[in-house]
Amino acid sequence: MEERIATLRRILDESSYTVALCGSGMMEEGGYIGVKNPDKAYDIEKKYGYSPEEIFTSAFYNTRPKLFFDFYKQEMLNGGPEPTESETVLEKMEQDGKLQCIITSNIYELCQRSGCKNVIELHGSIYHNICQRCGREYPVEYIKQAHGIPVCEDCQIPIRPGLFFFREMADSQLVTQAVEEINRAEVLLLLGTNLNSEVFSHYIKYFQGKYLVIIHQRSHYLDDNADMVFIDQPKNILSRLGYL
């Protein structure tokens, strides 16, 4: 194991351009299970009468905002993940010029809260909420503390969370940016995700670099297509690279 970690360190040190993809495993190690997790999705459907995929859509937000916000506040804003050693290492790597870009599917700004700068958020962020009529921005605390539906103080209409809903297309500019970064990468790190990822698989096919490395707690048969695989939580491997 030590030898493999040393090999990974050498690959990262020699890389001229490294990009990290951060998936749901990064939230899990930060203490939060995403609403699409099968067990959690089942509980949600029992509790609300609809699946997370049904509730977290623009149709639902527009037509049943009360239930939408009950779900959003209770299941997504309440007890979200905290950054771990993983993000601390990524921040240090970025500072040292060992990591050029982070592309994430998490909406909790885990990397930014640890100081990372160049982060592409494919699914948006819970911290940016706007009134779609007047453009006024609201902090996440305003959403959390609102009784029932959080509305714009000026316009009295529901505030739109700064996230992409399920089945909503990501911003095309973000998609282009992510593709360009991956295309440019010499080393691609898959952290808390794998080649089967619903979010990232479309992007990974643009990778033309030298090393594709997976660090994820669950193995998958597609792992064979990577150059290096560590079946573990990202923090357990990243913290042993010696960057801190």
Ligand SMILES: [Zn+2]
């Ligand atoms: Zn407004």
